[in-house]
Amino acid sequence: xxxxxxxxxxxxxxxxxxxxxxxxxxxxxxxxxxxxxxxxxxxxxxxxxxxxxxxxxxxxxxxxxxxxxxxxxxxxxxxxxxxxxxxxxxxxxxxxxxxxxxxxxxxxxxxxxxxxxxxxxxxxxxxxxxxxxxxxxxxxxxxxxxxxxxxxxxxxxxxxxxxxxxxxxxxxxxxxxxxxxxxxxxxxxxxxxxxxxxxxxxxxxxxxxxxxxxxxxxxxxxxxxxxxxxxxxxxxxxxxxxxxxxxxxxxxxxxxxxxxxxxxxxxxxxxxxxxxxxxxxxxxxxxxxxxxxxxxxxxxxxxxxxxxxxxxxxxxxxxxxxxxxxxxxxxxxxxxxxxxxxxxxxxxxxxxxxxxxxxxxxxxxxxxxxxxxxxxxxxxxxxxxxxxxxxxxxxxxxxxxxxxxxxxxxxxxxxxxxxxxxxxxxxxxxxxxxxxxxxxxxxxxxxxxxxxxxxxxxxxxxxxxxxxxxxxxxxxxxxxxxxxxxxxxxxxxxxxxxxxxxxxxxxxxxxxxxxxxxxxxxxxxxxxxxxxxxx
Numbered sequence: 001x002x003x004x005x006x007x008x009x010x011x012x013x014x015x016x017x018x019x020x021x022x023x024x025x026x027x028x029x030x031x032x033x034x035x036x037x038x039x040x041x042x043x044x045x046x047x048x049x050x051x052x053x054x055x056x057x058x059x060x061x062x063x064x065x066x067x068x069x070x071x072x073x074x075x076x077x078x079x080x081x082x083x084x085x086x087x088x089x090x091x092x093x094x095x096x097x098x099x100x101x102x103x104x105x106x107x108x109x110x111x112x113x114x115x116x117x118x119x120x121x122x123x124x125x126x127x128x129x130x131x132x133x134x135x136x137x138x139x140x141x142x143x144x145x146x147x148x149x150x151x152x153x154x155x156x157x158x159x160x161x162x163x164x165x166x167x168x169x170x171x172x173x174x175x176x177x178x179x180x181x182x183x184x185x186x187x188x189x190x191x192x193x194x195x196x197x198x199x200x201x202x203x204x205x206x207x208x209x210x211x212x213x214x215x216x217x218x219x220x221x222x223x224x225x226x227x228x229x230x231x232x233x234x235x236x237x238x239x240x241x242x243x244x245x246x247x248x249x250x251x252x253x254x255x256x257x258x259x260x261x262x263x264x265x266x267x268x269x270x271x272x273x274x275x276x277x278x279x280x281x282x283x284x285x286x287x288x289x290x291x292x293x294x295x296x297x298x299x300x301x302x303x304x305x306x307x308x309x310x311x312x313x314x315x316x317x318x319x320x321x322x323x324x325x326x327x328x329x330x331x332x333x334x335x336x337x338x339x340x341x342x343x344x345x346x347x348x349x350x351x352x353x354x355x356x357x358x359x360x361x362x363x364x365x366x367x368x369x370x371x372x373x374x375x376x377x378x379x380x381x382x383x384x385x386x387x388x389x390x391x392x393x394x395x396x397x398x399x400x401x402x403x404x405x406x407x408x409x410x411x412x413x414x415x416x417x418x419x420x421x422x423x424x425x426x427x428x429x430x431x432x433x434x435x436x437x438x439x440x441x442x443x444x445x446x447x448x449x450x451x452x453x454x455x456x457x458x459x460x461x462x463x464x465x466x467x468x469x470x471x472x473x474x475x476x477x478x479x480x481x482x483x484x485x486x487x488x489x490x491x492x493x494x495x496x497x498x499x500x501x502x503x504x505x506x507x508x509x510x511x512x513x514x515x516x517x518x519x520x521x522x523x524x525x526x527x528x529x530x531x532x533x534x535x
Contacts, residue, residue: 021128024119065154084156089208090373091152092173097201097366099141099174103181104191104198108137109291110299120293127288130296134182134288138281141178145171165266172273179280186290195359202366209369212376213444343425346415350429354398364394364437371444384450384507387441388500391458392465395434396496399466402426406467420531427463427528434459449513456520457503460527465496499523 019027109130111120119129149170153163184194339348354361370390375383405411405422412419438445438455445451503520 018123021125021131024124024129025132065151070157084158086208086212086376087152087156090205090212090369092170093201093205094369095145095148095170095174096177097198097205099145099177100181100194100198100201101363103137103141103178104184104194106302107185107296107299108178108181109134109185109288109296110303111296112300113297116293116297116300120296125289126291127286130288130291131285134285137182138175138178141174142171145174162263162266165263165270169266169270169273172270172277175277176273176280179277179284182284182291183287185295186287186292199359199362199366202363202369206366206369206372209372209376213372343421346417346422346425347428350401350426353401354429354433357397360397364397364433365440367391367394368437368440371441375444375446380446383445384454384504387438387445388454388457388461388504391434391437391441391454392461392496392500394437395430395458396462396465398430398433399426399462402463403466406469418531420528423463423467424528427459430462431459434462447513447516449516450507453503453507453516453520456524457500460503460520460524461496461498461500463496464499464527468495499527 110133111130115129120126146167150163150167153166154160158166181194184190336352338345338352367390371383371387374386402423405415405426406419412422415422417425434455438451438458441454442448442451445454503523506515506519
């Protein structure tokens with residue numbers, strides 16, 4: 001047998017030493033710069049308007065937050081003290097649950113398909129290749145956590161030292177959650193358990209919101225603020241006596257440095273959280289080589305799909321991309337025989353389809369924390385609009401079947417139904433869920449007519465949003481600082497929310513109960529009577 005017929009044997013020495021990831025990234029950076037056709041100043045000229053807009057928005061928003069902080073600091077009612085006391089037990093579990101769920105939906109560590117094919121399949125150190133993406137995730141979570149914590153506690157009228165402490169603590173806690181999701185991404189079983197933990201945290205945020213909503217409006221000390229520390233201990237607000245001098249509240253002790261006991265305790269807690277977050281970040285970075293190539297590439301494809309959906313301003317496509325990744329990773333489900341005929345069969349299949357993703361139902365009921373939290377905070381006027389927005393977010397994922405049918409003419413013909421009739425049939429199960437959700441939110445809303453308006457707003461808005469046709473790119477382009485934009489894209493994000501606002505208009509204008517019921521009923525009937533437009 002000749003040497004040409006023998007099996008090929010690969011010797012690493014024939015290809016030279018395996019390059020380090022640092023050298024590989026340096027070579028890629030140098031290659032990109034050699035093929036670049038635009039200079040830095042040309043790119044900066046295009047990005048100048050965007051940066052200037054962001055700076056103006058940030059300055060305006062910061063000024064608004066500062067004024068709201070000054071106004072809220074003068075509030076001495078019982079509601080303000082209770083809100084400060086209970087808000088950490090609502091916000092922190094809610095932020096943790098959202099962070100875990102969003103990061104696990106993305107990866108959190110992700111890479112493009114090209115990177116997965118050309119780099120991650122090579123003997124190059126995978127941890128070093130993925131470390132830049134990991135650092136970007138940690139930095140993004142840190143910034144979002146710090147900004148969110150600072151804004152929330154500034155709106156409560158807290159002193160700026162307390163705002164900084166709360167921002168640092170929330171940022172450190174979210175960084176710990178991000179490091180935990182990187183560890184959970186390494187196996188499917190860990191990811192499932194992490195999602196269950198997020199469901200438990202969501203439930204933990206609902207309980208104090210319900211307690212806050214049902215607490216009596218006045219305590220045995222009258223209308224004075226009982227207040228609390230960040231962790232629910234003694235009050236740390238300062239009162240002003242009749243001579244204008246600040247006094248401490250209920251057992252507060254101020255040390256020589258001017259800090260109260262609650263502030264000092266929170267400072268120690270922040271330092272411990274920062275140390276733990278830094279340690280977990282370092283440990284997680286050492287385990288990046290255990291990440292599977294499939295999960296990393298799936299996250300990169302998801303980000304690419306989300307970028308495409310965001311560029312077209314199609315909010316529904318964002319949910320489609322996330323749902324598509326979920327079912328691709330799941331792979332298969334156990335099929336079940338349908339029941340009934342005609343419309344009953346479609347209703348049964350929609351019910352089974354919703355039950356195949358039970359975590360969406362758990363998240364939907366977890367969103368009940370929004371109206372109860374707003375009610376407990378004392379903003380009773382905003383409860384209906386908060387409940388409607390939360391209900392919209394809860395019910396919209398259950399209408400994916402309607403959206404698929406409305407954007408597939410062939411599927412509608414295969415089902416043998418008119419699109420208007422199909423929209424009514426496919427909205428039965430989400431409509432029943434909306435009624436149950438609005439009934440659960442009724443104690444916070446406080447009125448049967450307002451609860452009906454909220455339910456009508458949610459179902460009409462979600463059905464219109466799901467049955468909307470794709471964005472239209474016809475017609476002349478409109479110039480903007482970001483380039484030419486088709487005019488059809490501007491109306492795309494508002495579809496569904498317009499009916500939601502229209503149904504809630506009599507509630508917001510404080511009209512009589514008759515109009516609160518009649519106007520949403522008319523909007524609901526007209527919405528289901530009009531045939532949706534197809535692409």
